[in-house]
Structure formats: structure tokens, C-alpha cells
Amino acid sequence: MHIPEIRELFPILHQEVNGNPLVYLDSAATSQKPVQVIEALDRYYREYNSNVHRGVHTLGTKATDGYEGAREKVRKFINAKSIEEVIFTRGTTTSLNLVAASYGSANLSEGDEIVITYMEHHSNIIPWQQVAKETGAVLKYFPLQEDATLSLDDVKKTITPNTKIVAVMHVSNVLGVINPIKEIAKIAHENGAVMVVDGAQSTPHLKVDVQDLDCDFFALSGHKMCGPTGIGALYGKKHLLEKMEPIEFGGEMIDFVGLQESTWKELPWKFEGGTPIIAGAIGLGAAIDFLEEIGLDHIEAHEHKLAAYAIEKMSTVEGMTIYGPKDSSKRAGVVTFNISDVHPHDVATVLDAEGIAVRAGHHCAQPLMKWLNVSATARASFYLYNSEEDIDKLVAGLVKTKEYFSDVF
Incomplete structure (x- = not known):
């Protein structure tokens, strides 16, 4: 085309x-939307607007199929192993905050290191600043080369056995720099750290394979990749997500609620409390279909x-x-x-x-x-x-x- x-x-x-x-x-701020996405949103609201998962009536079933079908499209788009590893969120900011507040708070202690870069978007800086204050962890920065790229030698020098989290954007929203995520992830893992990737600027523009990158978490936003605003996704390796606690509580994410104790649903739904972003997910699915056609x-x-x-x-x-x-x-x-x-x-x-x-x-x-x-x-x-x-x-x-x-x- x-x-x-x-x-x-x-x-x-x-x-x-x-x-x-x-x-x-x-x-880079937000992409425009093709007619396929606009029509998918219009069809949902005109033809089968309903809540998902909870009803057995026809509209509810169709809406659930559209919502969960979109999750499978995201899974394939980034090559996650299973839909259990794909959590719908409001976008990259929410996804990164979820990782920091849930995984970071539970796994960081005083003296542990979080390493990021000077080029990060505020959404991949402030959550780590907050969790560092909360836990006593140390926030460190990779130095940049003269052309604002990262040197793997500097990466190796900066990451230490005390490093527990490395959080780096895949593509810079300012410089357009494409960071060597796969190589950074390897160095992080050799030191026992997890790799968190801000993929807001990469998923719309280049093919992402989270298994090949071997990142532990990967965040994306729908509105930057021809989809609606207010929808995104967090990929996380299943064994990490299973150990994490949800940070929003309410309907849909529960298994059983008693007077004093409650238990959570299985992945990915334990992180999706309340009525989810149904139309947004369906629109994101349509955007993925469009991008893959191109x-x-x-x-x-x-x-x-x-x-x-x-x-x-x-x-x-x-x-x-x-x-x-x-x-x-x-x-x-x-x-x-x-x-x-x-x-x-x-x-x-x-x-x-x-x-x-x-x-x-x-x-x-x-x-x-x-x-x-x-x-x-x-x-x-x-x-x-x-x-x-x-x-x-x-x-x-x-x-x-x-x-x-x-x-x-």
C-alpha cells in the first residue's frame, strides 16, 4: 500500500x-486513527455495547469475545507466550507505575539499585523515584555518549550485583534513539536484575518480540499505534506476575470475597479490577490488524x-x-x-x-x-x-x- x-x-x-x-x-505524542479503528469503536457502541465476563446474554458474550480477542492480538503482536502475560491498562504510564508499585515495592530494599537513563520519559523516572524513597533503594543513571546513545561498556560498568531493576525506554521520544534492549537485558540478567522496557515509542514503529528481547516487563500505549486513547498493555513474564500483588481492588479481579479476607483471580484478570476499557481494547485490536496489514x-x-x-x-x-x-x-x-x-x-x-x-x-x-x-x-x-x-x-x-x-x- x-x-x-x-x-x-x-x-x-x-x-x-x-x-x-x-x-x-x-x-510521537499521539498517532492519528484510520477508519478501521474508528469503525470498530462505532460498531461496539452501536451493536454490542455490554460489560464483559459477567453476563451470559448475547451482547455480553460478543463484547467478551471482542475484548479477549484483542488480548490475543496483543499477545501475538509482541510475541508473548500466553494471554496470561498480557494485562490491559490505561497505557504505558499506568503499566510502569504498576510494575514499580507492585514488583518494585515488594522486591527492593535499602541499598538496592534501580538503573535508568537520562533520556527516559517522566513516566519511567518518577515511579522509580517514588519506590526508591519508599524502600531506600538507590536510583542510578547510565551515562550517555556524545550523540546521546548508550554504550554497552557503560552499561556493564553501571549495572552491579546490587542492581535489582533496570528500566530503559526502547525508543527515545525526544532523540529517536533505538536502545539495544536485548543486550542490556542480558547484562541485567547476568547480575540478577529484572529488565523493564518502556515500549511506547517502539511498538508503533518496529517489530517487537518480547521473547527475543528477553525483557521481564514491557509497556505499550494504544494511542501511539493508531489505536484509541486510554488503552495500553503491560507484558510481564508469568512467573513474575504470579508473585505480584494487584494495586487496584474491586470487582472482576477477585475470586472470593469474605468478611475479612479476599482472594484474587488468576492472571491476567487479577490486575484488571472494575469494568475494563472494553471499547479501547477492541479499538486497539483493530489498530493491530491495520498495522500488520501494512x-x-x-x-x-x-x-x-x-x-x-x-x-x-x-x-x-x-x-x-x-x-x-x-x-x-x-x-x-x-x-x-x-x-x-x-x-x-x-x-x-x-x-x-x-x-x-x-x-x-x-x-x-x-x-x-x-x-x-x-x-x-x-x-x-x-x-x-x-x-x-x-x-x-x-x-x-x-x-x-x-x-x-x-x-x-
Whole structure:
């Protein structure tokens, strides 16, 4: 399927913004949704809206089949061993908080080490800060190379026998860096630590195999991979999840409730208290069907090509600084940048006037901003519906931005 055909499937892209055709370059924040996902949500609410698991009537059975069918689609998509290892959550943030609050709190003691990177999203920093305060564990950071990549030599030096948890994002939401998760996991396991992966920015863009990566936990968000907001999943190795306690309690996650004691359901349902995100899961299942029809290998190759093209063209703009590796094979479809003497929010504002949507700010990565020695950056992020023409419009908009502020000052 070619880019024009793919774009036709995304209704939101067929509009003008400020009198210009929309150029959407903010997919790292959230992706747009194809008609297949929109129609799947519409069908659920129109035709078989019902709660799951609890009823024997026709609508309840159909809703349960859709919800649990989506779990199986997630399992296959990331190659988990069984559906018992796939827990539906509100997204990556909830998944990482679940691991920190349940596994971390129960398995960390004073002096134990948690190791993360400077490039982490706040969702993979703050939960570990909190559990470190609670348990007396020590939070450590892997150093970064000059191009903001990780060195395995540094990984080996930083992880010690005291390290109990290593938590690393698979792909940086700021730099686009693709981290060597499989190799880091091996080093972590050799030291007796578990490997937690923030997969929010990888699952939409490249083929993920959690068994091959040998990570112990892997978190993903549906809204970044053409699915609805408010739905995501946590993968965890079964033997670890079985030992973990739920952190939300109520209906559906229980086996038996007595006056003084209660027992939990088996995996994965013991972590899914209350009415689950039924429509979201069904929409996520439709998004997975769509992505697999396109092909993750195709999406990854397309984004590498776009990143290389963007870096080449954007580098011609006077005063341009591009962060992260220049080698497009080391990064996903994210290009974060600044233009000298122009605040990134001003860059985003001028681009918006041209109908071009980019993100500006600290991108929920303030420690990384400090490491880069900037307060904020602008970010263009690409997906399967973007083209080189979109990048040409971006570059033209950046030139216009530079000229405008040169005239003003």
C-alpha cells in the first residue's frame, strides 16, 4: 500500500489548518486513527455495547469475545507466550507505575539499585523515584555518549550485583534513539536484575518480540499505534506476575470475597479490577490488524528513510541544531531540533500558521533537556502516513520561521 492510499484511510488528515493542508508531524505524542479503528469503536457502541465476563446474554458474550480477542492480538503482536502475560491498562504510564508499585515495592530494599537513563520519559523516572524513597533503594543513571546513545561498556560498568531493576525506554521520544534492549537485558540478567522496557515509542514503529528481547516487563500505549486513547498493555513474564500483588481492588479481579479476607483471580484478570476499557481494547485490536496489514518492517524502513531525508534537508536551514545520532539507522522517525535565537514555542507557532503540527517543550524529559543543556526543543515525528513532501513543507516552514525572526530582530 502506497502513502497516498494509506493517507486516504485517515479522515483527520483531509482538512486545512489556518488555510493550509494539514501536515501532521506529531505522531510521537499521539498517532492519528484510520477508519478501521474508528469503525470498530462505532460498531461496539452501536451493536454490542455490554460489560464483559459477567453476563451470559448475547451482547455480553460478543463484547467478551471482542475484548479477549484483542488480548490475543496483543499477545501475538509482541510475541508473548500466553494471554496470561498480557494485562490491559490505561497505557504505558499506568503499566510502569504498576510494575514499580507492585514488583518494585515488594522486591527492593535499602541499598538496592534501580538503573535508568537520562533520556527516559517522566513516566519511567518518577515511579522509580517514588519506590526508591519508599524502600531506600538507590536510583542510578547510565551515562550517555556524545550523540546521546548508550554504550554497552557503560552499561556493564553501571549495572552491579546490587542492581535489582533496570528500566530503559526502547525508543527515545525526544532523540529517536533505538536502545539495544536485548543486550542490556542480558547484562541485567547476568547480575540478577529484572529488565523493564518502556515500549511506547517502539511498538508503533518496529517489530517487537518480547521473547527475543528477553525483557521481564514491557509497556505499550494504544494511542501511539493508531489505536484509541486510554488503552495500553503491560507484558510481564508469568512467573513474575504470579508473585505480584494487584494495586487496584474491586470487582472482576477477585475470586472470593469474605468478611475479612479476599482472594484474587488468576492472571491476567487479577490486575484488571472494575469494568475494563472494553471499547479501547477492541479499538486497539483493530489498530493491530491495520498495522500488520501494512507490515511493521515496511513502516520501520519508511521511517528510517524519512528520518534520513529530514536530517539532510533540515540541516540546510541556517542556525539549525539537530539532537541525537545523525545516522538514521540508529533512530526511529523522530527529529528534535532548535533554531538559534528562536524559541521552540515560536517555531511551533509559526509552523502551525502554515498548517504544520510539531511539538515544542521539554517533551516530558526534563533530565534529558538538562543533559542537552537546553530548556526546550521542537520535535517533528513521522509515521506511516507521512511523506517526503511533508518534510519539504516543514523545511520551507522552518526557513520562513528563521527569516521572520531575523526580520523582527
